[in-house]
Amino acid sequence: MARLRRSLIRPYLSTVVLIGVMSYTAFAAEVQTSQSLGDLARKQREEKERAAPKTTFDNDSLLPTPSTAAAPLNSGVETLPYQVKPISKSWPSCAAAVAEFNNSPDIAHTDQHIDASLKGSASPSGGGWSFAGTVTATNTLTLSLPEWPNIPNDPRLQIAWNSMLGALRRHEEGHVKIAIDGLRQLDGAIINGTGASGSAAKEDAQRKFGQLMQTLNSATQAEQNRYDALTNHGRKQSAAGGTDVSLICP
Numbered sequence: 001m002a003r004l005r006r007s008l009i010r011p012y013l014s015t016v017v018l019i020g021v022m023s024y025t026a027f028a029a030e031v032q033t034s035q036s037l038g039d040l041a042r043k044q045r046e047e048k049e050r051a052a053p054k055t056t057f058d059n060d061s062l063l064p065t066p067s068t069a070a071a072p073l074n075s076g077v078e079t080l081p082y083q084v085k086p087i088s089k090s091w092p093s094c095a096a097a098v099a100e101f102n103n104s105p106d107i108a109h110t111d112q113h114i115d116a117s118l119k120g121s122a123s124p125s126g127g128g129w130s131f132a133g134t135v136t137a138t139n140t141l142t143l144s145l146p147e148w149p150n151i152p153n154d155p156r157l158q159i160a161w162n163s164m165l166g167a168l169r170r171h172e173e174g175h176v177k178i179a180i181d182g183l184r185q186l187d188g189a190i191i192n193g194t195g196a197s198g199s200a201a202k203e204d205a206q207r208k209f210g211q212l213m214q215t216l217n218s219a220t221q222a223e224q225n226r227y228d229a230l231t232n233h234g235r236k237q238s239a240a241g242g243t244d245v246s247l248i249c250p
Helices: 038-050 094-103 155-186 198-231
Strands: 003-009 017-023 083-088 109-125 128-147 190-195
Touching: 094 155, 109 155, 109 190, 109 198, 128 155, 128 198, 155 198, 190 198
Parallel strands: 083 128
Antiparallel strands: 003 017, 017 109, 109 128, 128 190
């Protein structure tokens, strides 16, 4: 669920700065067990055949390198700016991993922190006052993904785990792209306020800025929810052009 918090910093009379923080959690996918490795092998071959321009990631020592699979949501057009935060797990077996995945849908998630400021000035206008300001916004995106440091020394299981983890990561990248698209609507936005005085014009601009942040927050969360509904939190990622997230235990 998205949360929006705002705090006001009061500078000189001619300027206003408003800082906004927005974060949301995107849920990971359920996983399933199967005795067959045929589907896994087929999916890996298909991913390699689709491999095209690759995205560069941070902290890739924790996860499969991008070259192991295609990234249909990115298409290699841009490097997605996010950090990876590992969530260390100690499952004794693949079945135990599956059980926790099935009971903890938020075992992987994406968090967004937005810092937005409105800067401008107030001036007399038509018998009153007007305020003209521009929004500057930056964000920090963090993907929290499971890490299995004590994974059993079974090559088949390690292949299955890496395949699932790569698909899960790409599902979360879909949430990253939605967050970035929302930020682009905020950064550079022009906000005008009016009032009987300079202070009143600034307050009007502050109110409109707050409304813009809330509107963006609601619209972004609605799109995140739509994406999860379309992909069933990654279980049906193929609906968005990716690979369904599934852990296949050998």
